[in-house]
Amino acid sequence: ASLQQAYQPFFHIGTAVSLAQLQPSKNHERDLIAQHFNSLTAENLMKWENIQPTEGNFDFRAADKLVAFAEQHRMWLVGHTILWHEQTPDWVFQGPDGKPASKQLLLGRLKKHIQTLVGRYQGRVHGWDVVNEALNEDGSLRDTPWRRILGDDFIATTFALVHQVDPKAKLYYNDYNLYKPEKRAGVLRIIQQLQQQQVPIHAIGEQAHYGLDSPKLQEVEDSINAFAASGLDVMLTELEISVLPFPPGMTPGADISQHQELQQQLNPYRNGLPKAVEQAWQQRYLDLFSLLLRQQQKLQRVTFWGLDDGQSWRNNFPMRGRTDYPLLFDRKLQAKPLLSALIKLA
Ligand code: XIL
Numbered sequence: 001a002s003l004q005q006a007y008q009p010f011f012h013i014g015t016a017v018s019l020a021q022l023q024p025s026k027n028h029e030r031d032l033i034a035q036h037f038n039s040l041t042a043e044n045l046m047k048w049e050n051i052q053p054t055e056g057n058f059d060f061r062a063a064d065k066l067v068a069f070a071e072q073h074r075m076w077l078v079g080h081t082i083l084w085h086e087q088t089p090d091w092v093f094q095g096p097d098g099k100p101a102s103k104q105l106l107l108g109r110l111k112k113h114i115q116t117l118v119g120r121y122q123g124r125v126h127g128w129d130v131v132n133e134a135l136n137e138d139g140s141l142r143d144t145p146w147r148r149i150l151g152d153d154f155i156a157t158t159f160a161l162v163h164q165v166d167p168k169a170k171l172y173y174n175d176y177n178l179y180k181p182e183k184r185a186g187v188l189r190i191i192q193q194l195q196q197q198q199v200p201i202h203a204i205g206e207q208a209h210y211g212l213d214s215p216k217l218q219e220v221e222d223s224i225n226a227f228a229a230s231g232l233d234v235m236l237t238e239l240e241i242s243v244l245p246f247p248p249g250m251t252p253g254a255d256i257s258q259h260q261e262l263q264q265q266l267n268p269y270r271n272g273l274p275k276a277v278e279q280a281w282q283q284r285y286l287d288l289f290s291l292l293l294r295q296q297q298k299l300q301r302v303t304f305w306g307l308d309d310g311q312s313w314r315n316n317f318p319m320r321g322r323t324d325y326p327l328l329f330d331r332k333l334q335a336k337p338l339l340s341a342l343i344k345l346a
Helices: 003-007 027-036 061-072 103-120 145-150 154-165 181-196 217-229 260-266 275-294 337-345
Strands: 012-017 039-042 076-083 127-132 170-176 203-210 233-241 299-304
Touching: 003 012, 003 027, 003 337, 012 027, 012 076, 039 061, 039 299, 061 076, 076 103, 076 154, 076 170, 076 299, 103 145, 103 154, 127 154, 145 154, 154 170, 154 181, 170 181, 170 233, 181 217, 203 217, 217 233, 217 275, 233 275, 275 337
Parallel strands: 012 039, 012 299, 039 076, 076 127, 127 170, 170 203, 203 233, 233 299
Antiparallel strands: none
């Protein structure tokens, strides 16, 4: 039985792929990916720092492997991501003499990046996360070098550039916490602006980095309805349900692996996951998928952020050195009972 086949009448089922998983020794991973998923997103390897680490030096070795794998298995391939304030090298925003780049210089660099990257994979990458995480939690535009240098219409500009290079590609805005009403309103403003300027946008990607208690599923459903009402498809992207506490105010990236007290508090399941917690976790996934099935006409895709617990970024976010259990496969690449439960649910 296969997850993607079970959900094929409803929406694509995707996963994020890393360069490590594409290595020749990772046959088992690749077989599982091909069996259960019909869509792929590059977890890191299409980000600016990997595609164009220094000016004018494009490196497509990893991305080419991903594109070939997706083509071989006829998968819906998502390019992630073009414009983001993270994992973008500093040189992009620097002008000569160490000052910030001028608008003209930055625009030229963005154009060249898009022409080279989107142009190379025209017709083979089916949809692009054109702009990632441009909003603050209150729905206003985030203060980033992109916005400071290019001005508030940097989003429309970027969508228009990608559309010019690949007119058939689907174009997405992707962000987290879009279930929050204020942030959702910010997305609706972006959609409205693009539609007024007749710049295409096809779908909203709601990053679903969820926990056991948050968000409320009703809030997720409300946001799906709101985006669909403005004529767009909706996708749950970057789905995983963490079983760990999400303490606010942690310095992102802090490493607690050597810190005994914090391990007790913040890494409670380092020696294994209690059955009761696993059951609550599984039930939360099943409740979420019941909602998604009910809303399937509005959904184009649901993408898990990785294959197995061992390689999930959640072991290192929002702090490093924890043991999380957020995905469909365990650290030995064994399918959890959730997998067959999800197949049955469909
Ligand atoms: C994460 C990757 O999973 C990690 O491997 C990497 O170290 C940092 O980025 N929002 C996004 C994704 O849009 O690109 C991020 O992916 C997770 C948050």
